[in-house]
Amino acid sequence: MEAKNITISSVNLDERKKLDLRSGDTVKVWQKIKEGDKTRLQAFDGLVLARKHGTEPGATFTVRKVASGVGVEKIFPLYSPTIDKIEILRRAKVRRAKLYHIRKKAAKEISREMRRVISMKEIPEETPAAAPAPAETPAK
Secondary structure: OOOOOOOOOOOHHHHHOOOOOOEEEEEEEEEEEOOOOOEEEEEEEEEEEEOOOOOOOOOOEEEEEEOEEEEEEEEEEEEOOEEEEEEEEOOOOOOOOOHHHHHHHHHHHHHEEEHHHOOOOOOOOOOOOOOOOOOOOOOO
């Protein structure tokens, strides 16, 4: 019998399996977005917090970024056909396999910044006082 080459997925599995993606990496994930009959690429760049299930078919990785002051996290399947490419921009030396503590660290920094900002309600509004009219000097 002849072995037939059947492609199940449009993803290059060997390339994704060899991708050395670790927590602490700053990555740019290019995702295919379908709008109507057109598809476009949208980039999501951020810090990899976790990588789960190694190189198995159900492997995932979590990416976190701060957009407009709000933390946004996305969980991407490693072998998803909607992911066009994954670029590793920067690699950081980390001591943990899962960087979930970054969430609390970011929240602490934001609350610390908010303490420094004095709300406008606390400052009494200064109204310009009517300046006293200059006293007339008697004519000599």
